[in-house]
Amino acid sequence: DGGITQSPKYLFRKEGQNVTLSCEQNLNHDAMYWYRQDPGQGLRLIYYSQIVNDFQKGDIAEGYSVSREKKESFPLTVTSAQKNPTAFYLCASSILVTSSYEQYFGPGTRLTVT
């Protein structure tokens, strides 16, 4: 399971608290992504970044924030403004070459907010 890691695997928080999810990759990939997965649903894009110090909103960015200070790291903060934060969060990365568009996923973090 090397290459792209997420920690912790399970995370529990009280409502009203901000929480930061870690995502690290040692694949030398340029782009990194955050997805949210709810039970019985597909993955929805929260934020993505194709270069250090730059990132774009995905389809459901409200209530989330990210930073990309290093190529290897793309942490996601779930703020208290996110109305339904309980979900499975997946980080992914990809190399920006025309020969491959594949996104590689991390093992995920299951966040429960009560």
Add this chain to the structure above:
Amino acid sequence: GENVEQHPSTLSVQEGDSAVIKCTYSDSASNYFPWYKQELGKRPQLIIDIRSNVGEKKDQRIAVTLNKTAKHFSLHITETQPEDSAVYFCAASIGWGKLTFGQGTILTVHP
């Protein structure tokens, strides 16, 4: 933006049968169509992908077909085995851009 619809939501087959999952997309500019397999509680893993300049791609028991005119693509699994049981997702993107996923298909292969 892109919208991807996936059918069926559940699929049950007997071991050895074939399974077909279909997806449609809305953005004619999309040119990359991957299929991911996700086992319970695990990360999605790419099983096959296809680009818009190719109509069909095969890898052992798995094949994907693409109809650009109709804007739909399908996953075909032949000689299914119990270990094929998982959730399968289709997706579409424009190159490295945002991947838009379908809702997923729960495939169950009965021994």
